[in-house]
Amino acid sequence: xQLAVLVENFSLAFGEDIILNDVHFSAPSKxxxxxxxxxxxxxxTLLRSLNRLNETLGQVKTRGRVRLDLGQxxxxxxxxxxxxxxxxxxxxxxxxxMVFQTxxxxxxxxxxxxxxxxxxxxxxxxxxxxxRIRHCLCQVGLWEETAHRLETSAENLSGGQKQRLxxxxxxxxxxAILLLDEPTASLDVHAATSIEELLKELGERxxxxxxxxxxxxxxxLASQLTVMEAGRIVNNFCHELPDAQTIKSLLKEHSxxxxxx
Amino acid sequence: xxxxxxxxxxxxxxxxxxxxxxxxxxxxxxGLGTFSLSLLFGDVPPxxxxxxxxxxWDGLWPACAGTLCLVLLTLTLAFLPGLGCGIYLAEYAxxxxxxxxxxxxxxxxxxxSIVMGLFGFTLIVFLRQTFLxxxxxxxxxxxxxxxxxxxxxxxxxxxxxxRALPRDLRITAFALGMTKKTVISKILIPQASQGIAxxxxxxxxxxxxxxxxxxxxxxxANAGLPAGLFDKFEALPFAIxxxxxxxxxxxxxxxxxxxxxLLLLLSVLLVLTAHFxxxxxxxxxxGFHAAGRAx
Numbered sequence: 001x002q003l004a005v006l007v008e009n010f011s012l013a014f015g016e017d018i019i020l021n022d023v024h025f026s027a028p029s030k031x032x033x034x035x036x037x038x039x040x041x042x043x044x045t046l047l048r049s050l051n052r053l054n055e056t057l058g059q060v061k062t063r064g065r066v067r068l069d070l071g072q073x074x075x076x077x078x079x080x081x082x083x084x085x086x087x088x089x090x091x092x093x094x095x096x097x098m099v100f101q102t103x104x105x106x107x108x109x110x111x112x113x114x115x116x117x118x119x120x121x122x123x124x125x126x127x128x129x130x131x132r133i134r135h136c137l138c139q140v141g142l143w144e145e146t147a148h149r150l151e152t153s154a155e156n157l158s159g160g161q162k163q164r165l166x167x168x169x170x171x172x173x174x175x176a177i178l179l180l181d182e183p184t185a186s187l188d189v190h191a192a193t194s195i196e197e198l199l200k201e202l203g204e205r206x207x208x209x210x211x212x213x214x215x216x217x218x219x220x221l222a223s224q225l226t227v228m229e230a231g232r233i234v235n236n237f238c239h240e241l242p243d244a245q246t247i248k249s250l251l252k253e254h255s256x257x258x259x260x261x
Numbered sequence: 262x263x264x265x266x267x268x269x270x271x272x273x274x275x276x277x278x279x280x281x282x283x284x285x286x287x288x289x290x291x292g293l294g295t296f297s298l299s300l301l302f303g304d305v306p307p308x309x310x311x312x313x314x315x316x317x318w319d320g321l322w323p324a325c326a327g328t329l330c331l332v333l334l335t336l337t338l339a340f341l342p343g344l345g346c347g348i349y350l351a352e353y354a355x356x357x358x359x360x361x362x363x364x365x366x367x368x369x370x371x372x373x374s375i376v377m378g379l380f381g382f383t384l385i386v387f388l389r390q391t392f393l394x395x396x397x398x399x400x401x402x403x404x405x406x407x408x409x410x411x412x413x414x415x416x417x418x419x420x421x422x423x424r425a426l427p428r429d430l431r432i433t434a435f436a437l438g439m440t441k442k443t444v445i446s447k448i449l450i451p452q453a454s455q456g457i458a459x460x461x462x463x464x465x466x467x468x469x470x471x472x473x474x475x476x477x478x479x480x481x482a483n484a485g486l487p488a489g490l491f492d493k494f495e496a497l498p499f500a501i502x503x504x505x506x507x508x509x510x511x512x513x514x515x516x517x518x519x520x521x522x523l524l525l526l527l528s529v530l531l532v533l534t535a536h537f538x539x540x541x542x543x544x545x546x547x548g549f550h551a552a553g554r555a556x
Contacts, residue, residue, distance in 0.1 A: 056435045094438025104433045107452060117437040120447055173438060 004029040004177055004207030005050060006074055010064035012049055014057070019045045021231040022064070027177075029069060031223030032203040035211045038251055042231040043211045047179050050209065051096035052077060052089055069207075070095045070176045094121050097170030101182040103162030110157070111150040113165055114172045121173060136168040140198060160191025167198065178202065180210040184217065196221060215247035227251070288522050295519035301325070313486045321520050323486050325527060327494040328469060330487045331404055332531065335468040336461060339408035343415030343464075344450075344457065350416070351423035352445055370413035378477035381406035385478075398479040401490040406474045411464035418463065422456025423449055458539045462532050469528045472498040497524040 005027035012020040019042050027033035035043040048054045049066060067074040070087070077086050086092065106113050114133045118124045124132070133150070137143040142164045146157075154165055163183060170178065180199070184192035199221060202208060212218045218225060219241065227235035227250055235250060242250070302310040303320035310317045317323055346366075350359050381402050388396040426449055434444040450457070472480075480499040487494040497520055504517030 051436065053432065053436055056432055090438045090440045092438075093436055098436040100429070100433070100436075102429070104429050106430070106433065106448065116447065117439070120443050121438045169437070 002029040004069045006067045008065045013061045015059055019231055023233055027207055027209050029207050032208045032210050032221045033224040034218045034222035035226050036218050037228030041228040043228045044181055047181055047211050050179055051093045094173050095176045097175030098179040099166045099170055099183050101185045103166050105154040105162050105165055109151045110146050110154045113154050114169050118172055132172050136172040140164040140168045159187050178206045178208045182211050215244040219244045292518035292522035295515045300519045316485045324495040324497045324500040327487050328497045332468045334404035335407040338404055339412050339415055343412050344419050346416045347419030350420040366413045366416055374410055374471050375473040377406050377410050378474040381478040399491045400487055400494045403475045403479040406478050407468045411467050414464045415460045418460025419457045422453035426452055462535045465531055466528055470498055472502050475499055
């Protein structure tokens with residue numbers, strides 16, 4: 001199986017707080033790898049380790065290796081002794097698209113949300129940007145709804161539409177890997193279902209690592225399932241995935257006081 | 262017994278409006294009568310006066326032009342250093358450095374304007390005795406001292422505007438692969454522009470009204486239109502101060518009130534222009550529905 005993500009002996013601490021403790025994790029180059037765990041188990045931190053976004057949040061210490069396939073086979077993204085320096089941070093983050101729990105559209109027009117990163121990060125020409133806006137909005141099924149109002153503020157969109165726009169924005173940068181941090185947590189059932197459909201489609205083309213707090217969603221989407229607890233990985237299912245009930249009990253087992261929805 | 266607090270709270274804004282109204286009515290009553298072209302231009306035809314073809318001796322036009330130049334020059338001098346310092350404080354400085362710089366800013370902000378004027382005056386005396394024997398009090402010196410005076414306002418407003426931005430915005434921008442430099446210049450500063458503009462407007466108003474600095478650093482009663490950076494100039498607040506001190510008859514006093522009203526109008530005009538530019542900028546940037554809600 002070809003790997004897109006390989007994390008080995010990886011530990012991470014914010015100051016003195018150890019958040020990830022000797023984590024081993026891998027994700028295949030196709031399909032959705034789902035991370036589940038109760039809050040505080042370190043799943044979001046693990047996700048953010050894959051594009052080194054933790055480093056924007058404060059003083060971070062890391063140990064171990066994280067290797068990603070960013071188009072040229074697996075390569076280290078953290079500096080290692082006796083090895084060439086990894087790609088610049090901005091390039092890593094550009095190649096690892098991320099979508100967050102709350103749709104974080106930039107306070108700009110719909111078109112500018114996609115155009116601004118393309119212009120700044122990829123330095124594309126206006127003509128090409130225009131084409132890509134259309135292409136990516138079509139990809140996430142938002143073109144029909146927004147084609148006539150691309151110049152209006154993105155903040156007027158509904159929650160589901162915003163999250164699609166965020167996905168489109170990430171896709172426009174041509175990522176090698178997609179990271180999704182509870183992408184449907186802030187959406188209503190209807191919007192969540194359609195985003196899930198979209199993710200299944202995208203999972204056939206991109207390696208996706210998705211954090212979920214919802215066992216049923218995890219079952220619906222996962223091609224691989226990883227359970228986290230207290231900064232460690234406690235279960236990993238690659239072939240025979242458990243059903244929602246089992247996931248629920250797994251989560252309870254590790255955290256008796258916590259009830260999962 | 263019911264607490265009197267809600268009533269007191271309601272009284273406070275009333276007091277504010279009342280004071281403002283009394284001030285305006287008083288100014289209008291005393292100054293409006295003098296409002297005419299001759300208040301501005303004396304007996305010189307307006308167009309010739311505006312373009313400086315004929316000097317104006319007994320009108321306020323040179324003072325208006327002087328104040329306008331002074332304000333614009335002050336903001337030009339103070340804007341970039343102020344914004345730069347604000348960005349450094351909000352984005353780069355460690356807490357220790359930030360509090361040290363904050364202390365320096367507080368001291369600068371607490372400096373009385375007369376002290377700043379004295380500083381400018383002493384500076385010129387020093388320069389005359391050492392490197393520049395021909396240096397003299399001038400428009401540039403006044404603007405320089407005024408920009409020191411308004412610098413803390415611009416620094417703290419831009420710093421606060423940047424700090425107030427949601428953390429998500431930064432994280433989003435970083436996650437899209439932007440470098441720290443582009444995150445600041447393309448995302449954070451445009452987003453904080455309203456706060457930064459508010460600071461500029463405050464600085465503008467402060468620079469327009471200050472008298473103590475300019476009377477020691479270059480403003481005079483009769484200089485005509487501002488001729489250059491190194492020349493003396495007239496300014497409205499100084500004209501008011503001068504008239505109030507030296508008036509010979511009620512007519513001259515009334516002209517002083519006219520000048521006060523004029524200064525008020527000029528400030529309002531500058532502030533409205535600033536608001537207009539800000540609105541246009543936001544509309545262009547955020548897409549047209551957001552701009553309406555922004556205020």
